[in-house]
Amino acid sequence: MAVTIKDVAKKANVAPSTVSRVIADNPSISDKTKRKVRKVMKELGYHLNANARNLVTKKTKTIGIVLKHSARYSLHNPFFQEVMRGIGSHCREEGYSLSITTGDSETAIYEDVIQMVEGRQVDGLIILYSRKGDKMIRYLLEKNFPFVVVGHPGQDYTGVTYVDNDNQKAAKDLTEFLLFLGHKHIAFFGGVLEYDVVSDRLKGYKEALNTHGIKFSPDYVKPLPYSRKEAMIAIDELFALPDSPTAFLALDIDYAIILSGVLTKRNMRIPEDASIVCFNNYEVADYTTPSLTTMDIHTYELGAEAARYVIELIINPQAIEKNVLIPTRIIERESHRPIKQEKPAEDVLMH
């Protein structure tokens, strides 16, 4: 019922193979026949049947996107749509379609992947949010199937190409940014230490303190899940310290929003009384008052590069693995400020 290559061939008085060739724009076909065939294709409303082609070429021109833990946890913020935009944009340029996993448990996701790979539904895979010691990675590696992970695959594998930020350096930069503003008591706020992103950032934070002769104290480190309640407890603890923090390094914009509200409630002014900076430069950073100084991790580029490298791997499976680090950049807005003088004025007033 749908119009096939044969129908076109018949009407154009050529062989099916010829039609196939003009689809592929094979140079050994004369311009004349090409024009003729194309005309007929248009008249008949011909469209290539992807399945038939895939079956014979053993390629699908689609790449799969693996969402770990189904967006439920990891995807609090616009990260997901940003990477997708990046991936989508590059894939489209290269003529690739996108297929995405629906599984919402570790096992379900694993099954999805097996199905995609073994069922020959994708040529390559982009994995968002990988954890260490993942059997899926091992499987793909053994199969020698093209894939790249966005984020850090952990040290326990070789041969996997990934694209990520240099989280340690980013955190170091951001900490130094505060240090240069004169802050000496900087809280590391939010994030779950089990994730590599977070522990890497903590390393960077320590490194910065270290480099600048500030003693690291675990009291200023407050990892926590997304939760205003837990955040409030952490903030209380922080302000119970002999030297309460004058600046906060928030692991994500949502933590910064919590911070900003809670501190204001405590009658602190931001940035006059405390600076807040955070990771992830999403649009809401512009909407808060004060607007938030952020570390842009270039999520879009993360996606685009990932796409670029899977496609490279698809074309040349022997390509050596690459570790791509997308640079980060501080976006200064209103939530930071040099530290106040050590209250000399206040001292005067107090006596």
Next chain:
Amino acid sequence: MAVTIKDVAKKANVAPSTVSRVIADNPSISDKTKRKVRKVMKELGYHLNANARNLVTKKTKTIGIVLKHSARYSLHNPFFQEVMRGIGSHCREEGYSLSITTGDSETAIYEDVIQMVEGRQVDGLIILYSRKGDKMIRYLLEKNFPFVVVGHPGQDYTGVTYVDNDNQKAAKDLTEFLLFLGHKHIAFFGGVLEYDVVSDRLKGYKEALNTHGIKFSPDYVKPLPYSRKEAMIAIDELFALPDSPTAFLALDIDYAIILSGVLTKRNMRIPEDASIVCFNNYEVADYTTPSLTTMDIHTYELGAEAARYVIELIINPQAIEKNVLIPTRIIERESHRPIKQEKPAEDVLMH
């Protein structure tokens, strides 16, 4: 090189068709042969080739998701991942895969769709964010291709099934909620009137005022794009009114965040001096201070139902179109409060 049905057949001493039948779990195959064949499949590591099957069955068991304008505009908030979760979850239950468009312009998206449909890459389509007078909808309707739109397809089509909220009612409810708290001057804040969602909500707002004998005044209606700057201007205008608003109906959580910050900056306390309620109940509503009272539009269900109805249409293309309205619900948090007494105390103080 990959193991096929024939390899299995040979090793199991049966015909390929038998293997095919056990894959389909055809009841007319004896349990004995089923077991035998399955054993061999496992031994050989057999996996079904999706393309081959799709080619003959003319089904793909995958549904396409059409993102209008590539997430760039419409997707400021977690809407996207929430619908996706809903869609994904239902599709997985029914054994469908997901494919998503990558186009980032009207034409590119249209091409993606044509390719998916004509190339037989999907059995059905879910369209997120439809605009009126869309040629894509017309095309699908003509083709009689199964699809459902999430949102409002506009009045200009019949025969399209869509799943949406009753935006007018939701807005009416939310306005009445404020009205019942005693608020008489309620601002309608944010949103772009060109979108049906927004104009429907405006209707609901008007209706509520009307029903409760409050005169509608366009001065309290401030549609605007996402932008703190424009929001500030609108807020200035609102407070220049003889009766400045005591409550704000924000079209989205991001507008509420802007409002909350800017009002606080103007030395207003929320909710003591002004109530804020908004549409969309995403997690950040819990993170702001005060936390935000929201209208939950049940994004996840929107997606899940959409998935359910495309699949229904795929199975029975003659199924009558349905217009599914997902109910909405107010989630009370801290950002609202009954209106203050008409400052009698203050009057006393003032004289």
Next chain:
DNA sequence: CTGAAAGCGCTAACAG
């Protein structure tokens, strides 16, 4: 430069 023929891996009658 073009055609004929085989076959990708699977399903679906039709026999038996």
Next chain:
DNA sequence: CTGTTAGCGCTTTCAG
């Protein structure tokens, strides 16, 4: 209950 036979729509040698 199982095997035989076509054939889905396309690409790809191999001839010519």
